Amino acid sequence: xxxxxxxxxxxxxxxxxxxxxxxxxxxxxxxxxxxxxxxxxxxxxxxxxxxxxxxxxxxxxxxxxxxxxxxxxxxxxxxxxxxxxxxxxxxxxxxxxxxxxxxxxxxxxxxxxxxxxxxxxxxxxxxxxxxxxxxxxxxxxxxxxxxxxxxxxxxxxxxxxxxxxxxxxxxxxxxxxxxxxxxxxxxxxxxxxxxxxxxxxxxxxxxxxxxxxxxxxxxxxxxxxxxxxxxxxxxxxxxxxxxxxxxxxxxxxxxxxxxxxxxxxxxxxxxxxxxxxxxxxxxxxxxxxxxxxxxxxxxxxxxxxxxxxxxxxxxxxxxxxxxxxxxxxxxxxxxxxxxxxxxxxxxxxxxxxxxxxxx
Numbered sequence: 001x002x003x004x005x006x007x008x009x010x011x012x013x014x015x016x017x018x019x020x021x022x023x024x025x026x027x028x029x030x031x032x033x034x035x036x037x038x039x040x041x042x043x044x045x046x047x048x049x050x051x052x053x054x055x056x057x058x059x060x061x062x063x064x065x066x067x068x069x070x071x072x073x074x075x076x077x078x079x080x081x082x083x084x085x086x087x088x089x090x091x092x093x094x095x096x097x098x099x100x101x102x103x104x105x106x107x108x109x110x111x112x113x114x115x116x117x118x119x120x121x122x123x124x125x126x127x128x129x130x131x132x133x134x135x136x137x138x139x140x141x142x143x144x145x146x147x148x149x150x151x152x153x154x155x156x157x158x159x160x161x162x163x164x165x166x167x168x169x170x171x172x173x174x175x176x177x178x179x180x181x182x183x184x185x186x187x188x189x190x191x192x193x194x195x196x197x198x199x200x201x202x203x204x205x206x207x208x209x210x211x212x213x214x215x216x217x218x219x220x221x222x223x224x225x226x227x228x229x230x231x232x233x234x235x236x237x238x239x240x241x242x243x244x245x246x247x248x249x250x251x252x253x254x255x256x257x258x259x260x261x262x263x264x265x266x267x268x269x270x271x272x273x274x275x276x277x278x279x280x281x282x283x284x285x286x287x288x289x290x291x292x293x294x295x296x297x298x299x300x301x302x303x304x305x306x307x308x309x310x311x312x313x314x315x316x317x318x319x320x321x322x323x324x325x326x327x328x329x330x331x332x333x334x335x336x337x338x339x340x341x342x343x344x345x346x347x348x349x350x351x352x353x354x355x356x357x358x359x
Contacts, residue, residue, distance in 0.1 A: 139170065321344050
């Protein structure tokens with residue numbers, strides 16, 4: 001089961017008075033800047049970028065225009081350009097918290113986590129009560145895998161802004177990753193209390209309930225998520241997992257099939273359905289689902305192992321050997337793949353050698 005992480009939104013556009021060479025020029029720049037901001041508000045990013053660049057041609061020392069251009073570039077997917085504009089803004093206006101915060105966000109999204117973390121920490125030194133900076137630092141720390149530090153930063157963000165549903169949700173995601181299902185459930189419920197009904201919150205709460213073995217409650221929450229987003233394949237897949245765990249195998253099969261129909265390139269749903277069909281004794285159908293999972297994701301080690309198991313039970317030993325071998329090569333730590341491979345090779349003469357990917 002997967003998390004859905006709600007991250008930051010772009011900062012608000014800022015509009016400040018300009019200092020240029022003449023009143024006429026100031027009026028022109030102000031008019032262009034207002035037009036660019038209006039285009040950005042409409043999410044017409046390419047047009048906004050062009051207008052901000054025209055503003056900066058006339059007033060290159062305007063830090064807010066560099067900042068807003070950075071926002072528009074980031075929204076249009078140009079992270080490198082956004083980083084450059086945020087840095088230009090900070091060069092012109094030291095201690096510009098929105099620009100430094102957005103710089104950290106762009107660096108996070110481009111995978112430069114250590115640099116982003118340094119920016120957020122520097123910003124927090126300058127403005128300790130900036131809740132967004134603590135929140136975004138926590139997101140970067142969580143992405144890096146420093147979960148304890150992420151939790152501490154989320155909690156500081158909540159101390160400063162306790163009514164942030166987004167922060168409660170992200171804190172819950174990290175707690176769930178640490179296996180703290182009950183704490184995660186409490187945070188998800190608080191996020192839901194503070195927010196309007198949203199499918200991803202029901203989905204995340206359901207996942208945490210399922211982690212804690214509360215499958216009936218999880219099924220109810222997945223159902224609530226589907227009332228808001230009925231065509232989400234992840235929710236149908238996870239609902240199927242909960243149905244299967246609670247013993248309702250027919251409903252589980254129905255949900256897995258629905259998940260696969262909604263997203264034909266969803267290998268996990270095919271794999272899960274294959275496991276269920278094998279459990280029900282329909283090995284032929286299970287074989288078909290495992291095959292589909294591997295077709296969609298050739299490096300799916302667990303699917304290769306399961307397909308090998310079904311083939312072995314069907315007496316198709318050579319094919320089974322090939323899939324056990326592939327599973328082992330893809331996941332050398334999977335002792336079950338190696339064990340099954342060795343068992344089938346017991347009467348064979350060829351030696352068993354470690355796969356090339358083994359370390």
